[in-house]
Amino acid sequence: MSRVQTRKIADEDAEIRLDRWFKRHFPQLGHGRLEKLLRTGQIRLDGKRANAGDRVAAGQEVRVPPLPDEPAPARPKPQYQPQPRDIAQIERAILHRDDDVIVIDKPPGLAVQGGTATEHHLDGMLDGLRFGSSERPRLVHRLDKDTSGVLVLARSAAAARFLTRAFRDKATKKIYWAIVVGVPKPRDGRIDRRLAKLPGPAGERVVEVEDEDDGKRAVTDYRTVAHAGDKIAWVAMNPITGRTHQLRAHMAAIGTPILGDGKYGGAAAHPSGVADARKLHLHARAIAIPHPTRGVLRMTAKLPPHMARTFKFFGFEESDERDPFAGFEDDER
Secondary structure, eight states, X not given: OOOOEEEEOOGGGTTSBHHHHHHHHOTTSOHHHHHHHHHTTOSEETTEEOOTTOBOOXXXXXXXOOOOOOOOOSSOOOOOOOOHHHHHHHXXXXXXXXXXXXXXXXXXXXXXXXBTTBOSBGGGGGGGGOTTOSSOOEXXXXXXXXXXXXXXXXXXXXXXXXHHHHHHTTOOEEEEEEEEESOOSSSEEEEEEEEEEEOOTTOOEEEXXXXXXXOEEEEEEEEEEEEETTTEEEEEEEESSOOTTHHHHHHHHTTOOBTTOHHHHGGGGSOTTOTTTTSOOEEEEEXXXXXXXXXXXXXXXXXXXXXXXXXXXXXXXXGGOSOTTXXXXXXXO
16 A cells, blocks of 8 residues: 655646546556545645546646555556558648647547547547657647547647647637537527536436536537528537537537437437438537737638538538638627
8 A cells, every 4th residue: 555645747747637647657546446536535636626537737736645556457458559541641631730739630430539448549649740849749629539620739748738728718719510400599699508427328428407516507609500491400609618518418408409419419310311310410610729829820620521411412512601700709708
């Protein structure tokens, strides 16, 4: 049994989840045991209670209680090793690269980070995106596995701190496009509801709650760009907050689930007669974010193939919406 330790977060560990930090430095500590130590307050981050999903920052201090002196598993599962074709695919998806930032157009179906049942993921490919740098690129925000579009990577610890702060302080503007089943009423508006995370056999999901102690406020501005009768609509969304599955839960909550999103929309999200109705139609279309050294970086990603096919099927024209930020100028928090 070890003694109480105080460990400082190193630069190379900045911005990862607290549970991943423990997995990296204390592999003998199982997730269930970790959750119990967090729940009982034995693990502290800068002296305060913490959650497994909290992001750690360089210089923060973690209180580590006495842990069993158990060795790591004798036969650990081999780490994911990306193939050259995986790296080549991501290189082709790069929209922008400079000394501080890489922006990629993440393809749908690629997880950003690994998990129990996820071996193929972007995080495992980041060493292949060094481009001569001594530092490994860092994730500074996330997209769901089946969501495509603009994803920002930091090329240094300093850039990661700057960009993470920009996301945390809501200095960024993100625009998502979605095809939804039905037409929102009203067609343009704001969704302001509290959401709470719930575990489950099908993975983490969020639900709407009323008690302030049970959930966090989630705010989304949306605008209906076009619609095909009353069955299908093209919606642009600007998430003011950044909660897990926020856009998916919000669209389902107002009765217009995102096409292909069975998790939140159930059978209604898979209408008959649509070829790609089983694929999630949610795309991170554009981002405007302060750059660490040069003004504001604005990037746009083209639709993924399945969404392009659906646009064509319903007569929507991607080129009709030349400025993805139009209509979202006023987003007071």
